Amino acid sequence: MWQRETFKKIKQVPGEEHVLPGSALCAGCGGLESLRLATKVLGDEVVYVNAAGCFTMLAAYPYTSFKGSWLYTTMGSAPAGAQGVRDALDVLIAKGRLPKSDNLKVVVLGGDGSTYDMALSSTSGAMHRGLDFYYFCYDNEAYGNTGMQLSPATPYGARTATSPCSLQHPSGAAQEKKDIFEIWRAHKPPYIATVAPRYPLDLEEKFARAAAFTGPKMFLALAACPTGWLYDPGETPEVAKLAVETGLWPLKEAIDGVVTHTYVPKRKPVEAYLKLQGRFRHLFEPIVQTEAIQHIQARVDAYWERATREGS
Amino acid sequence: MDSQMMTGNLAAAWGARLADVDYIPAFPITPQTEIVEALAKWCEGGELAARFVTMDSEHSMMTAAGAAEATGARVFTATSSQGLLYAFEVLYSISGWRAPLVLVNVSRALAAPITLESDHNDVLAARDSGFLQIHAETCQEVLDSILMAYRIAEDERVMLPVIVNLDGFSLSFTREPVSLPDPEQVRKFLPPFRPAHLGFRASAPHSLGVAVIGGTPYAYFRHQMHLASINALEVHREAAASFEQLFGRRYDVVEGYRLDDAEDVLVMTNACSSTGKAAVDVARAEGKRVGLLRLRMIRPWPADAIRDALRGRRAVAVLDQNLAPGQGGILFQEMAASLYHEVERPRALCSFIGGLGGQNLSVGAFHAIFEQTAKAGVSGKGIGPVLLYTQAEHREMTQLQMVAAGSVKRET
Ligand SMILES: Cc1ncc(C[n+]2csc(CCOP(=O)(O)OP(=O)(O)O)c2C)c(N)n1
Numbered sequence A: 001m002w003q004r005e006t007f008k009k010i011k012q013v014p015g016e017e018h019v020l021p022g023s024a025l026c027a028g029c030g031g032l033e034s035l036r037l038a039t040k041v042l043g044d045e046v047v048y049v050n051a052a053g054c055f056t057m058l059a060a061y062p063y064t065s066f067k068g069s070w071l072y073t074t075m076g077s078a079p080a081g082a083q084g085v086r087d088a089l090d091v092l093i094a095k096g097r098l099p100k101s102d103n104l105k106v107v108v109l110g111g112d113g114s115t116y117d118m119a120l121s122s123t124s125g126a127m128h129r130g131l132d133f134y135y136f137c138y139d140n141e142a143y144g145n146t147g148m149q150l151s152p153a154t155p156y157g158a159r160t161a162t163s164p165c166s167l168q169h170p171s172g173a174a175q176e177k178k179d180i181f182e183i184w185r186a187h188k189p190p191y192i193a194t195v196a197p198r199y200p201l202d203l204e205e206k207f208a209r210a211a212a213f214t215g216p217k218m219f220l221a222l223a224a225c226p227t228g229w230l231y232d233p234g235e236t237p238e239v240a241k242l243a244v245e246t247g248l249w250p251l252k253e254a255i256d257g258v259v260t261h262t263y264v265p266k267r268k269p270v271e272a273y274l275k276l277q278g279r280f281r282h283l284f285e286p287i288v289q290t291e292a293i294q295h296i297q298a299r300v301d302a303y304w305e306r307a308t309r310e311g312s
Numbered sequence B: 001m002d003s004q005m006m007t008g009n010l011a012a013a014w015g016a017r018l019a020d021v022d023y024i025p026a027f028p029i030t031p032q033t034e035i036v037e038a039l040a041k042w043c044e045g046g047e048l049a050a051r052f053v054t055m056d057s058e059h060s061m062m063t064a065a066g067a068a069e070a071t072g073a074r075v076f077t078a079t080s081s082q083g084l085l086y087a088f089e090v091l092y093s094i095s096g097w098r099a100p101l102v103l104v105n106v107s108r109a110l111a112a113p114i115t116l117e118s119d120h121n122d123v124l125a126a127r128d129s130g131f132l133q134i135h136a137e138t139c140q141e142v143l144d145s146i147l148m149a150y151r152i153a154e155d156e157r158v159m160l161p162v163i164v165n166l167d168g169f170s171l172s173f174t175r176e177p178v179s180l181p182d183p184e185q186v187r188k189f190l191p192p193f194r195p196a197h198l199g200f201r202a203s204a205p206h207s208l209g210v211a212v213i214g215g216t217p218y219a220y221f222r223h224q225m226h227l228a229s230i231n232a233l234e235v236h237r238e239a240a241a242s243f244e245q246l247f248g249r250r251y252d253v254v255e256g257y258r259l260d261d262a263e264d265v266l267v268m269t270n271a272c273s274s275t276g277k278a279a280v281d282v283a284r285a286e287g288k289r290v291g292l293l294r295l296r297m298i299r300p301w302p303a304d305a306i307r308d309a310l311r312g313r314r315a316v317a318v319l320d321q322n323l324a325p326g327q328g329g330i331l332f333q334e335m336a337a338s339l340y341h342e343v344e345r346p347r348a349l350c351s352f353i354g355g356l357g358g359q360n361l362s363v364g365a366f367h368a369i370f371e372q373t374a375k376a377g378v379s380g381k382g383i384g385p386v387l388l389y390t391q392a393e394h395r396e397m398t399q400l401q402m403v404a405a406g407s408v409k410r411e412t
């Protein structure tokens, strides 16, 4: 049974903020909330290496949301940027040109579009080389910054700007969400975790645990997205909660490849989650697409049956 | 100073070694690979105190290179052709970060069709990237240019990355005597890299490459890059003077060969300039008053030096070892733009395209260039682009086409 050791009560989450208010991101951005919580453990002695996406607007001249440092790279190579920064910091410290006290954590910030496809080569390379860094993927399940197009993280049944509902595809997106957790796990990094903003203690605990590992520390954060998922910004906590409680967004970690589910939900029917969001409305109106909904439910059930069987 | 026989590639590796670089991200590609192989060995053996990392692509390689330079390390890397283009968007990021690393490009023609041999479409594709460009003629110049490149790039008035170009095969794999500068003297020429405006540190946070909103800040930062690039002309002059004083070799942004009384001037770059110079000697022996102008610095574009060298000439021929399909020679366009405002501009400008993908530049080709240029000078009517292709090449190609069509077997 997985247990939190550092963060048992909400009171233990530090009050100090490290993502400062006033950015250009949308109200109710679940990705930003996940990051805000993560920085409570990461702190300010960080250099963020960013890939093109919504988070790019977190540092827009002459402002930045961070007290730490920032390097915007490209959509496809933020982990390679992290490699360059990490290596240079190490070399400069080893050569006595940078005091150890000036060292920084290197944290990649990438969206799902970047993470699941374009930056996969550079992520794979960084993991393979055992780069000591954090990867923070905020997964809003689409290319958000360009206006919500289908990405490899888009789940079956979601409507996006490039997976509209049509006669041929009444359910919207026809393909399943790519399993990036397992792709990462195949690289055997010391630490991988999924997190969700509505589960702050679980999230904080995972960042605290990750800190003990040298090497790639990979995080996949649910980025409930009012703008793209089409719900009221005030409902982000509820959407994030139902993603977990329906079993669609499993909370888990993998240490040296061994998977543990950190929370096992009682599993509400997926409709509860789907119904909240405009991107799934076509599954319920004008007629209920029972088959599509059952398909989604069956996938979740199969996932958890396998997890139970494997005892993870 | 001892002289050794070495290839252009090894000379490039020595340039990085003598510059005492801190970091080398790498990815293999012919004809560049020998450079990073040599550096990997030295990093492993401790001759060079740098970290060497094999990356997953040139796109990643250039990102890591720029990011490390932006963190405050002195960075070297090398590529060719497809690799340079694979990294293309990152080139613009690095210059925008004002990260003064040095990239060696070993020129190789671009696919398709795929080939390993040289021309300059790869490096010239990067002409608008914000990188400075120095194109070398000899193995010695490759090494020396790398040292000069770091000095110029890291100057506070410049702070821009540099590409040093050498030709694949004709330089990369050709051995020439190279004098290795004394490391002590190099340290005098190239002070340690201690950038005032770069670096990420806990005590001094810094945001780089950030978004801007609207054209006002965008244009401001782009103008800054242009002005810094122009500054490199003066910084190059200073560096050249200091280099000559310490090492006895002199490099200017352009090099004139037998220009004094030349009526007509052939303009070239890189290793094939040596062939061009030999052709000038032949033509001189026949009594023709011709000379050669080699462009060494391509970015910033040395417009004044070009005008000074070509003012009052009868005719100028530009031999481009590149082809912009539908337009012609890339350097020809820039030469024409530079000379237009010159009151005593040459009467005729001629554009020749040759040496594509390692295509041979024969004595006959140069003879034709000089003949046609002289005629253009007399008539005052420029020509081109002339696509150089000899009858022998035509015959060989016809043969290949017949083989491809299956109508004959290849003669061996
Ligand atoms: C090479 C390249 N191709 C396309 C783009 C355009 N682009 C910018 S952000 C973005 C979407 C990124 O999606 P994701 O990684 O999911 O991040 P999000 O926008 O959802 O935050 C795209 C396609 C780009 N910046 N670079």
Ligand code: SF4
Residues within 6 Å of the ligand: A025, A026, A027, A028, A029, A030, A031, A032, A054, A140, A144, A145, A223, A224, A225, A226, A227, A228
């Ligand atoms: S579009 Fe979605 S992910 Fe992007 S900033 Fe807005 S809420 Fe966040």
Ligand SMILES: [Mg+2]
Residues within 6 Å of the ligand: A053, A111, A112, A113, A138, A139, A140, A141, A142, A143, A144, A145, A151
């Ligand atoms: Mg996204």
